[in-house]
Amino acid sequence: SRVGLRKELADSLSSCRVLVVGAGGIGCELLKNLVLTGFKNIEVIDLDTIDVSNLNRQFLFQKKHVGKSKAQVAKESVLRFCPSANITAYHDSIMNPDYNVEFFRNFQLVMNALDNRAARNHVNRMCLAADIPLIESGTAGYLGQVTVIKKGQTECYECQPKPTQKTFPGCTIRNTPSEPIHCIVWAKYLFNQLFGEEDADQEVSPDTADPEVAWNPADAAARATASNKDGDIKRVSTKEWARSTGYDPVKLFNKLFKDDIMYLLTMDKLWKKRKAPLPLDWTEIHQLESSQEEAFGTGLKDQQVLGVQGYAQLFHRSVETLRSQLIEKGEGAELVWDKDDPPAMDFVTAAANLRMNVFSMNMKSRFDVKSMAGNIIPAIATTNAVIAGLIVLEALKTLNSDFDQCRTIFLNKQPNPRKKLLVPCALDPPNPNCYVCASKPEVTVKLNVHKTIVQALQDKILKEKFGMVAPDVQIEDGKGTILISSEEGETEANNNKFLSDFGIRNGSRLQADDFLQDYTLLVNLIHSEELEKDVEFEVVGDAPDKAPAPSVPEEGKNIANGNKDSAQPSTSSKAAEDDDVLIVDSDEEPSSSTMEASPESSNRKRKHHDADTDATASKRKRLDQQPADDDEDIIALD
Amino acid sequence: LALALSRPRGEDNIISEEEAAQYDRQIRLWGLDAQKRLRGSRVLLVGLRGLGAEVAKNLILAGVKGLTLLDHEQVTEESRRAQFLIPVDADGQNQAQASLERAQLLNPMVEVKVDTDAVESKLDDFFFRFDAVCLTRCSKDLMVRVDQLCASRNIKVFCGDVYGYHGYMFSDLGQEHHYVEEKPKVVKGSNEANDGPEAKKRKVDPNETTMVKKTISFCSLKEALEVDWTNEKAKSSLKRTPADYFLLQVLLKFRTDKGRDPQPDSFAEDSQLLLQIRDDVLETMGLSSELLPNTFVSYCFSEMAPVCAVVGGVLGQEIVKALSQRDAPHRNFFFFDGLKGSGVVDYFGSK
Numbered sequence: 001s002r003v004g005l006r007k008e009l010a011d012s013l014s015s016c017r018v019l020v021v022g023a024g025g026i027g028c029e030l031l032k033n034l035v036l037t038g039f040k041n042i043e044v045i046d047l048d049t050i051d052v053s054n055l056n057r058q059f060l061f062q063k064k065h066v067g068k069s070k071a072q073v074a075k076e077s078v079l080r081f082c083p084s085a086n087i088t089a090y091h092d093s094i095m096n097p098d099y100n101v102e103f104f105r106n107f108q109l110v111m112n113a114l115d116n117r118a119a120r121n122h123v124n125r126m127c128l129a130a131d132i133p134l135i136e137s138g139t140a141g142y143l144g145q146v147t148v149i150k151k152g153q154t155e156c157y158e159c160q161p162k163p164t165q166k167t168f169p170g171c172t173i174r175n176t177p178s179e180p181i182h183c184i185v186w187a188k189y190l191f192n193q194l195f196g197e198e199d200a201d202q203e204v205s206p207d208t209a210d211p212e213v214a215w216n217p218a219d220a221a222a223r224a225t226a227s228n229k230d231g232d233i234k235r236v237s238t239k240e241w242a243r244s245t246g247y248d249p250v251k252l253f254n255k256l257f258k259d260d261i262m263y264l265l266t267m268d269k270l271w272k273k274r275k276a277p278l279p280l281d282w283t284e285i286h287q288l289e290s291s292q293e294e295a296f297g298t299g300l301k302d303q304q305v306l307g308v309q310g311y312a313q314l315f316h317r318s319v320e321t322l323r324s325q326l327i328e329k330g331e332g333a334e335l336v337w338d339k340d341d342p343p344a345m346d347f348v349t350a351a352a353n354l355r356m357n358v359f360s361m362n363m364k365s366r367f368d369v370k371s372m373a374g375n376i377i378p379a380i381a382t383t384n385a386v387i388a389g390l391i392v393l394e395a396l397k398t399l400n401s402d403f404d405q406c407r408t409i410f411l412n413k414q415p416n417p418r419k420k421l422l423v424p425c426a427l428d429p430p431n432p433n434c435y436v437c438a439s440k441p442e443v444t445v446k447l448n449v450h451k452t453i454v455q456a457l458q459d460k461i462l463k464e465k466f467g468m469v470a471p472d473v474q475i476e477d478g479k480g481t482i483l484i485s486s487e488e489g490e491t492e493a494n495n496n497k498f499l500s501d502f503g504i505r506n507g508s509r510l511q512a513d514d515f516l517q518d519y520t521l522l523v524n525l526i527h528s529e530e531l532e533k534d535v536e537f538e539v540v541g542d543a544p545d546k547a548p549a550p551s552v553p554e555e556g557k558n559i560a561n562g563n564k565d566s567a568q569p570s571t572s573s574k575a576a577e578d579d580d581v582l583i584v585d586s587d588e589e590p591s592s593s594t595m596e597a598s599p600e601s602s603n604r605k606r607k608h609h610d611a612d613t614d615a616t617a618s619k620r621k622r623l624d625q626q627p628a629d630d631d632e633d634i635i636a637l638d
Numbered sequence: 639l640a641l642a643l644s645r646p647r648g649e650d651n652i653i654s655e656e657e658a659a660q661y662d663r664q665i666r667l668w669g670l671d672a673q674k675r676l677r678g679s680r681v682l683l684v685g686l687r688g689l690g691a692e693v694a695k696n697l698i699l700a701g702v703k704g705l706t707l708l709d710h711e712q713v714t715e716e717s718r719r720a721q722f723l724i725p726v727d728a729d730g731q732n733q734a735q736a737s738l739e740r741a742q743l744l745n746p747m748v749e750v751k752v753d754t755d756a757v758e759s760k761l762d763d764f765f766f767r768f769d770a771v772c773l774t775r776c777s778k779d780l781m782v783r784v785d786q787l788c789a790s791r792n793i794k795v796f797c798g799d800v801y802g803y804h805g806y807m808f809s810d811l812g813q814e815h816h817y818v819e820e821k822p823k824v825v826k827g828s829n830e831a832n833d834g835p836e837a838k839k840r841k842v843d844p845n846e847t848t849m850v851k852k853t854i855s856f857c858s859l860k861e862a863l864e865v866d867w868t869n870e871k872a873k874s875s876l877k878r879t880p881a882d883y884f885l886l887q888v889l890l891k892f893r894t895d896k897g898r899d900p901q902p903d904s905f906a907e908d909s910q911l912l913l914q915i916r917d918d919v920l921e922t923m924g925l926s927s928e929l930l931p932n933t934f935v936s937y938c939f940s941e942m943a944p945v946c947a948v949v950g951g952v953l954g955q956e957i958v959k960a961l962s963q964r965d966a967p968h969r970n971f972f973f974f975d976g977l978k979g980s981g982v983v984d985y986f987g988s989k
Contacts, residue, residue: 029947032722036688036943053662056699059744081722081740141667142955298651300658300670362846371666378667381699382955385692389947393976396944407979414966415983419878421952421972422981 010038012399017041017106021094021123022113023070024048025379026137028060029388030113031074035082037392043107045090045099046071051340057381095122095469097516104130109398111135111391117162121436121467122517124149124157128437129518133398137387140377144387144411148394148427151437153403158467159431161542169534171210174203176270180356180364184372187351188337190256191344193238194247195322195335204238204256206264211533213267247326249319253282253312257354277358285312302367308357315350318343339374348373386411390422403427435466435521444524447537449504455495458484461537466521468514475502476509476522486515499525653677657747661701669820672962673701679961680704680767684757685774686733688941689800691721692950693772693957694741697748700958704749706768707741709734710756720941762787770794770957775899778863778890785810785859794960797859798953801889801899801938803976804882805949809956809967811856817963818849856970857987863887865986868924876929880982882973884930887923888916889938900939909935937977945976952981 018039020030023046034042048070050061060077061070069091078087092098095118104110104126112134114120120136127134127149134149136157149156172178173186189202236244245251261279265271285308306314321343326333337344345366352373353363370376390409397405407424415421435441445461462471462484470486483502485491494502504510506527513520531538653661653670657677665673679702683694686709697705711717711733718724721737728736732754742750757773758780765771765788773781773796785795789810798807823846866872892908892915893899900908912935920927952972959965968983975981 033944033947036720036722052659055660055745056662056664056701059695059699062743063746081725083726298653298674300653300665302658303670367666376663376666379663380667380955382696382951382958385696385951385954386948389944389951390979392944392947393979409979411981415968419982419984420980421968421983422948422974422979424979 009396009400013038014040016108016399017043018395019104019107019110020044020113021110021119022046022115023058023060023074023089024054024113024115025057025381025384026139026388026391027070027113028058028074029381029384030111030391031060031078031087033388033392034395035078035085037396040084041086043088043090044071044074045092045094046074047091047093057379057384059381094119097470099126100516101126101129101518104132107132109133109135109395111395112137113388114138118467120157122469125436125467125514125517125519127151128156133403135391135394135398137391139379139383139387139411141379142383142411142413144383144390145408146387146390146394147408148398148403148406150398150403150406152430154406154427155430156434156437158436159428159434164465167534170201170203171207171212174205174207175210175264175267176212176274177355177359177361178274180352180361180369181372183352183355183359183361184348184369186355187348188373190238190351191335191337191347194242194252195326196337197334198237198239206260206267208267210267210270213269247319247323249316250282252319253280253315253354256351257358258282261358275360278360280308280312280354280358282312285309300367302370303365305363305365306353308354311350311353311357311363314346315354318347318350322347339370339376345370345373383411386422436519440522441520442522442524444526444540445537446526446528446531446540447499448529448531449500449506449508449525449527450498452499452536453496454483454491454499456536457499458495461523462512462521465537465539466512468512468517468519468521470514470516472513472515474511475504476511477503483510657701660745660747664700668958668962668964672964675962675964676701676703676958678703679769680706681957681961682706682708682765682768682771683774684708684772684776686721686723686737687717687775688720688943688946689798689805689950689953690774691723691737692946693774693798693954694723694737695744696950696954697957698741698744698750700954701745702748702961704751705741706751706753707734707737708753708755708757709737710754720943720946757784765793766791768793770796770961772796772798772953772957774798777894779894782858782860782863789813789856789858794957795859796953796957796960798949799886799889800941800945800949801885802940803937803942803945804885805945805974805976806882806886807949807953807956807972808859808862809856809960809970810859811854811960811967813855815854815856815960815963815967816851817854817959817965817967818851819965820847821850822846823848852966854967854969862970862987863890876925880973880984881930881934882975882982883971883984883986884916884920884923884925885934885938886973887919888912888930888934891915891919900935902939905939908939912938942976945974948974948976948981 016039018034018041020027020034020042021044023031023044027044027046031042031044046069049067050058050065050070050073052063052066054061054070055063058070060074065073069089071089071091075087075089078085110123110127110132112120112123114123115138123134124136128151131151134157135146136149137146138144148154168182168185172182173189177183177186186204189199190204192199192202193204241255242252257280259279261277264277265279288309322335325335325343329335335344337348339345349366349369352369356363364372390411394406394409397403406427408427410423410425412421412423416423430437432438435443443466447461457473458471462468462473471484472486473482473484475481475483481502482491483494499508504525506525508525510523510525511520512523526540528538651674653674657673658665661673681697681702681704683690683697683705686694686707690707690709694705694707709732713724713728713731713733713736715729717733718726718728723737723740724733725736725740732752734752734754738750738752742748757776765784771784771788771793773784776784776797781797785797788795789812792812794812794815795810796807797809799805825846867876889899892912895915896908896911900912913932916930916934917927920929949972952968952974956968956972959967969985971984971986973982973984
């Protein structure tokens, strides 16, 4: 198809160098399209290896390649049908400091085919620093999106705040779950508390500090009695207690699903307006008539929903298996939860379902629990094929520097009322207040200087929230006091000290740099003692973490993320999960709300939902549909 | 719970562990029942150039029972560079035959077959052994004939082509195509005394869904291509009609007249002819040449790979939808303009 292009364009294709970040669902399709279109010099990077669940769409891989490097195998497969292509494959993370601004400057174009926000943020900054155009994209289920980022001309990836991962308050998880997801999150926390790395943010025991519970003297006595049964909940960690019983599954069962529940029942204020939980007893369960285990017939075994006895048995078996795994690994061993590790998945399935049963919720199959616990986003070949085709068409425009021809394009599941299945929208100019691409970016953060430690500033604020990879921080105190150094070990002594220990107070300013990203951020601090429970800091000016208000139509801008930062509340932080995803709405399954630039909105982001015919409309705000225009779907063009 | 619209065609109703593992991410999207229907379906794919290869890949990955690759043409350097299934040393071989090995490797669980005959030479009953037929690079007459033959037998018919930056797909799923859509379950509101206006609002349980059965009808390709533009109603809808529809008519006529598609090697001669055909076709329809400005000739030569990917993706998914009888099909044309990045679904034919 090179013959279909003008000669100059065809020539520049042969000589230009492009970088593809990711060799998964979008990446495989993209590599194929690039090569068939005539691109000759392609570098591809991916840290992942091939899994059997990739094979329904990552067509450059076969079953025999499972376990091998995606980037490497993708390169080999492409060379089979185009031996003259010059492809370099890196089995590595793009966030590795080897890939510095100089590295990025080698390319005329970078195309992301990623599945997580951290990497997207990072590549965004590298491309800004190197001043190279970046094509961003994402898919989830039937939906997809492509856009072009060019420094100084368009919004960067971080110009518009993206909804952060949804998290649930501790008391919901520990005391008053009302949905299956709460129970699943609890079960994953439980796994970590028992078998993995204990985390203070992942408590599973009843929360006495729940603000909803008003204590009076009569309650205290009941509390004391309940908690004395099998170890004082407050003083002994879950792991210590489990160890002391030798990880006895029956004792564990009774503590978690009977004793702790009875304890919760003493907090009777919680149950005035809610259905009270019903404790389970191991012996009683096994005395009941055993409910028929249906032959799984023509369905998937995993899609069966068992009864309470079934999940009790599963709990018992998985605890024993995990216990053995721990013993095998030796002293001080910790397991890491992985949805593809059967006993780990069994454990969460069982524990979550038992808890659901306690709280009178319909139980869920292993199949469904795995989706939620593993943040799995369904994925198919065709969506990726369409998006990857659109990426290359945008790429051709960028090579000509035709940025005014470039578009954000949304792929819907169904055509909108204006018959569009693919909706192109004009690109927005950069946000002058963007905390990344503005000339001297600044943010204001509210926190408690007496309670925030330096480590939290580094990890939760600068890295997680502001996307830095290796921050250096100095205090603007006239002395340039260094708070954090990216050099390993240099400022380790500071990690557990409070910010106030360094004289930081209300109004203090910090200069945070990420040298690799060539990024400097000025952080203004506001001291507050009135943050909500479970909230460590707030960025002033951010939209709240809940579903966006109707007047903040950010959904359309969310190419982002990936199942690794999925729409579902985060139940995992580290384990590698799935690949290529797009999240459109922040709190439900990918739905096809679509955004179209209206003719009237020029610099303001007033966008309109074009509601599709698909379901799940209840949680989404249905904005008024636009009257059918003729053909002005793009601002001031056509 | 899925309503059984027709018994899944699968010979056995069990999904193996291997299939469950491989198809996991798509079963989570369209459900087990849809996957079983796919697994019982046989598809005929005509034409193995850029678009055909994309459709083949998409259907094989989806897990149909069988896919027959039909193409009578031989591999040339040009055709080999247009798609990713043909090995580099296959010049001179039959195009379908050369594509077979890599196609089969995409998914060993699908029966991939080859037929090297010209589709024009096939007798009627050849088509009856398939559940769906997808025609690319075919003449208008052939497409109309096959469509007429198949639609009445509930064989789903699809057509598609890519011309430079432009591409289209057409579908005829018959007079009565049944499918299901998954909708959230409506639950009764709570019994609070002072619900007020809340009581009227239907609550939806995000965790439970229900299947809603639907039926839709399609017209024939012949009807779709022979719309009468002289009546008032048609004329008033012209403003909202994608120019791509007329472009398609022009390109199909070119193909009929020249026996091939516009080629870059004969750009000058072919552009002339295209403009001429445009004038003739639009005049016959009683329409103005302005509907299709001259610039179109610059952008409809040879198949562009990214356009094949987009059209092949949409077309592939429509075939999957029709065979699995799940989700509303696009009715009845999809037009893609690779210059604008716009993709439109529109209906042409009797209402």
